[in-house]
Amino acid sequence: MPRDHRSGWQRRRLLVAIGAGTLAGTAGCLSAVDGENGGSTTESDNASGSENGSPYTRVYEETVDSVVLVRVSGEQGQERGGLGTGFVHDDYVITNQHITQGRSTVSVQFRRNDWQEASLVGEDAYADLAVLDAETPDYAGSLSFLEQYPAVGTEVVAIGNSFGLNASVSTGIVSGVHRSLRNPSGVTIPDAIQTDAAVNPGNSGGPLVNLEGAVAGVISAGGGDNIAFAVSTALARRVVPALIENGEYDAPYLGVNAVPTTPAIAEANGLEEPIGVYVNQVAPNGPAAAVLRGSTGQTTVSGTPVPTGGDVLVSLAEQRIGTPSELSSTIALDLSPEETTTATVRRDGSETTVDLTVGTRPPADASSGGGT
Structure with missing residues (x-):
């Protein structure tokens, strides 16, 4: 112009x-x-x-x-x-x-x-x-x-x-x-x-x-x-x-809230060592709701309450995940809405691979029910 x-x-x-x-x-x-x-x-x-x-x-x-x-x-x-x-x-x-x-x-x-x-x-x-x-x-x-x-x-x-x-x-x-x-x-x-x-x-x-x-x-x-x-x-x-x-951007979204896998979380969830990120919450109606599992209980380690029962996410879209920031970056930069990708999780003492279909992040003024 x-x-x-x-x-x-x-x-x-x-x-x-x-x-x-x-x-x-x-x-x-x-x-x-x-x-x-x-x-x-x-x-x-x-x-x-x-x-x-x-x-x-x-x-x-x-x-x-x-x-x-x-x-x-x-x-x-x-x-x-x-x-x-x-x-x-x-x-x-x-x-x-x-x-x-x-x-x-x-x-x-x-x-x-x-x-x-x-x-x-x-x-x-x-x-x-x-x-x-x-x-x-x-x-x-x-x-x-x-x-x-x-x-x-x-x-x-x-x-x-x-x-x-x-x-x-x-x-x-x-x-x-x-x-x-x-x-x-x-x-x-x-x-x-x-x-x-x-x-x-x-x-x-x-x-x-x-x-x-x-x-x-x-x-x-x-x-x-x-x-x-x-x-x-x-x-x-x-x-x-x-x-x-x-005029707008459709951001990729899974609807999970993850926290670092601390030594206490690893101990409480039967891991030999801290690895990946711990899935603390999954949005009830989010893209990962039927695939990933959030916390189902809580225990105490050295006097501190620790969540239990959630998946430990080890990799996503063939990228190793070590921190919540790495998870957010992988979702934001490597995935797109409606794309199906794979994730590796530790659950109930064993490792498994699951398929995830990416959704579109809700508007910022709406309740997303999860972090990323």
Whole structure:
């Protein structure tokens, strides 16, 4: 679709309300009031940046024009809306679902003070991703998703509107992969990337990029304690195209709640050693209801109540499962609704293989009756 490319370089400034309660365990939608935050940005501010030899300066200059401020108006009866971040990908703007929250339109500000009304193309709460359609200026190039997992220790740069301060940058490393992250809506996002880059309110929806400028994750949560999280691009590569094409994403779902197989659980359930994950609950009407078995009783080990009778899930879709996070990642990335796959379980002292038909995850505001 043709775009109208009118721009000026002055950056809009904002006055934001900053308080200890703003963090609330998320990097997300920062409350904002009308005003400006003092100081201005001109083209000369960064004119000599690439001359200092810093790889962080280089990647910042290569990507910052593609990063936008997302401003959400307050809902009816509310004085305040919020601020977040987004970035251009394939001529759309990617941000977090916990920023858009179903609003049909939001305002986005591109780097050179180009304000646009962006329409919501689609959003998914379970991945905390949203896609916006805006008239993208020609200087705001598309940022690509990293095709493979970033290695733990990879240097990364977080770019966003931290505390409403436009185009802020922080640096760090990838601290872990395949994490499970509970987002502000209360649902668990699988396969998250962990980083120690500073992430604060207003950063949500922004890109976490490697030093080649590829997006390693979509920032979702942080709290200023050297632990922040981003939606992995492995998940984004599944969800974003579906949101663009259909406005929604059908997430794979089994309807089980699993916990780590601790030594106490292994002892209580007759296992020689801890292995796999213990199926604590199975949603009564979920896809796995007639196939997998949850806890049927409880015993005490060293004075601690321990569940008994549930299956121990050892592998799924030919992937070894060692933690609940690995189970969530396997379901989210390797399976699709209506697909039939195999699972290996330990039950009643023996190992067996069962067939499972994957379902579609219920809406985030509905009771799923199980975790993944």
